[in-house]
Amino acid sequence: MTKNISGKVAIIGAGITKFGELFEQSYNDLVVEAAFDAYQDAGVTGDDIEAAWLGTFLPLGWGFDGTGGPSLAEALNLYPKPVSRVANYCTTGMEAVRMAAMAVASGLYDVVLAVGAEKMREVPPRGSLVAQHVEKLHPLYAKGRTAPGSFAVLATRYFHEYGASKDDLAEVAVKNHYHGSLNPKAHFRKEITKEQVLKAPMVTEPLGLFDCCPTTDGAAAVVLCRADLAEKRFGKKDYVLIEGMGLSCANGYLTTAFNPRFDFLGFEATREAARQAYEQAGVTNPREQLDLAEVHDCFTITELLNYEDLGFCGRGEAPAFVRGGSSRLGGELPVNTSGGLKSCGHPIGATGARVVAHVTNQLLGRCGKHQVKGAKRALGHTLGGPGAVSSVFVLAKN
Numbered sequence: 001m002t003k004n005i006s007g008k009v010a011i012i013g014a015g016i017t018k019f020g021e022l023f024e025q026s027y028n029d030l031v032v033e034a035a036f037d038a039y040q041d042a043g044v045t046g047d048d049i050e051a052a053w054l055g056t057f058l059p060l061g062w063g064f065d066g067t068g069g070p071s072l073a074e075a076l077n078l079y080p081k082p083v084s085r086v087a088n089y090c091t092t093g094m095e096a097v098r099m100a101a102m103a104v105a106s107g108l109y110d111v112v113l114a115v116g117a118e119k120m121r122e123v124p125p126r127g128s129l130v131a132q133h134v135e136k137l138h139p140l141y142a143k144g145r146t147a148p149g150s151f152a153v154l155a156t157r158y159f160h161e162y163g164a165s166k167d168d169l170a171e172v173a174v175k176n177h178y179h180g181s182l183n184p185k186a187h188f189r190k191e192i193t194k195e196q197v198l199k200a201p202m203v204t205e206p207l208g209l210f211d212c213c214p215t216t217d218g219a220a221a222v223v224l225c226r227a228d229l230a231e232k233r234f235g236k237k238d239y240v241l242i243e244g245m246g247l248s249c250a251n252g253y254l255t256t257a258f259n260p261r262f263d264f265l266g267f268e269a270t271r272e273a274a275r276q277a278y279e280q281a282g283v284t285n286p287r288e289q290l291d292l293a294e295v296h297d298c299f300t301i302t303e304l305l306n307y308e309d310l311g312f313c314g315r316g317e318a319p320a321f322v323r324g325g326s327s328r329l330g331g332e333l334p335v336n337t338s339g340g341l342k343s344c345g346h347p348i349g350a351t352g353a354r355v356v357a358h359v360t361n362q363l364l365g366r367c368g369k370h371q372v373k374g375a376k377r378a379l380g381h382t383l384g385g386p387g388a389v390s391s392v393f394v395l396a397k398n
Contacts, residue, residue: 004244005105006280010230010398011240013042013223014357019345020187021121022217027065028075030219030350031117035076038113038357042223043234046076049223050109054085055096055116057348061132062119066349072115087349089253089384090296091391092116093220094352098391100224101242110226110233116353117219129215141254148204148212148299150257150386155206155301157264161316166206168319169300170197173210175328176297176336180343182329182370187216187345211300216345220353222360230398240360243377244283244394246276251388262387269390270309270383277379278311281394286311287333290394291375292362294355296383297340306381307335310392329370337362337370348384355380356393363397 015037017030025033031054039045052073056066065071069083088095093116100114120129130146137145158164174194180186192210200209230236250269251259261268274286283289295310297303304318312333313321321327327335338344338358341351359378361367380393 004280005101006243007241008105008227009101009224009242010227011222011224011242011356011360011395012230012234012236013038013044014221014360015041016185016220016354016357017218018185019216019218019347023121025217027063027117027119030119030217031072031075031115034117034219034221035113035115038221038223044111044223046078048111049078049081049113050111051082051103052078052113052115053096053099054083055087055092055114055349055353056085056118057087057089057092061129062122065119066117089389090298090346090348091247091352091382091384091389092349093354094356094380094382094391094393095247097222097353097356098245098247101245104224104226110229112224113221114224114353115219115221116350118347118349119217120215120347121217138254146204147386148207151299151301152204152207154264154305158301158304159206161265162319164319166198167194168304168322169206169211170194171322172297172300172303173197173342175322176340176342179329179337179370180339183339183343186339186343187214188339188343207299207301213298213341214345216347218345218347218350218354220350220357222353222357238364239398240363240395241398242393243396244277244280246273246392247389248272248276249389251385253385253388256385256387265315266305266309267383267387267390269385269388270306270381270392273390273392274310277392277394283394286379287313289377290333290379291377292334292337292372293379293381294336294338294340294359295381297336297342298346298383300342302383303335303340306383310379310381329372334372337367337372352382352391355382356395359395363395
């Protein structure tokens with residue numbers, strides 16, 4: 001890697017809507033709420049924004065909003081400025097932030113906006129993501145393919161390889177629902193017990209109902225600027241710097257499981273994206289050098305694998321890491337203090353932007369009951385494809 005943007009781009013504003021079944025709010029309502037909250041936080045108006053990026057993964061799956069840059073330009077009256085829409089599976093929202101950050105680091109723009117948004121609850125069951133896989137994708141590879149099924153095989157392999165069990169998955173679910181109960185923006189805000197997790201209806205062996213994240217509506221936004229302008233132009237004493245960011249596309253969407261390099265024990269895309277971000281940020285021991293992390297827990301097994309792929313612990317050590325309380329609030333390295341996807345839900349285009357916005361709020365000490373005390377450096381991670389593409393950010397308080 002020949003270029004490094006570490007310390008060159010600041011996040012000066014963040015906005016997150018409530019996540020959940022938001023039937024009373026349209027796609028544009030969510031975009032406007034998230035963006036205007038970020039504007040207010042940053043102390044800017046739409047006139048200050050020079051360019052913007054919108055992350056929406058599958059607009060035609062749920063409606064017609066979010067199909068291109070004009071969807072954001074119209075909602076926020078950004079005419080005639082450059083506005084683009086990006087999509088990169090479950091990394092979509094984070095990809096919008098990454099594009100915005102690179103545009104600032106390049107010197108092309110001084111102040112930009114990144115928004116992630118998705119409406120997923122406005123469809124009947126037969127219009128769901130599962131149905132779309134069957135109806136619109138490859139006539140052979142997509143038949144019978146579901147997200148829970150794709151990740152369940154990893155859990156089965158991990159159990160066989162390391163002697164883990166459903167009890168270990170339940171530890172993740174209980175922790176993240178506890179964290180979610182403290183987060184007023186989360187979709188699910190109730191604590192659950194291990195007994196509830198283990199007795200819940202099976203979705204696809206060994207993943208039960210509480211091992212799976214919900215589909216959700218929501219949006220999030222961040223305002224970014226040149227680091228030297230954060231205080232000089234906008235009067236910010238406290239803001240967040242991007243120390244490193246990485247992206248890796250390591251497999252195809254339908255062919256990940258057929259790649260001979262794929263061992264069903266982790267994700268090459270996460271490891272490579274983390275390597276890029278850590279190299280830029282100078283992180284050599286993430287367990288010691290990070291104060292918290294938001295990782296992609298679409299399923300409980302995914303969070304366990306992420307611990308290992310991101311270097312928080314060694315191979316086969318994730319169950320001990322979560323059982324020992326290391327990833328809980330107050331632990332050595334709290335993970336998913338927002339409640340993660342398990343409690344916040346997963347509006348695909350919004351998730352990555354929410355992760356960046358939540359980590360920003362943590363570093364600025366604004367998370368109330370789920371605040372990590374003294375947090376100065378944190379990681380954000382998304383994984384999509386499933387497992388084909390991953391994005392990793394390292395952020396730090398100025």
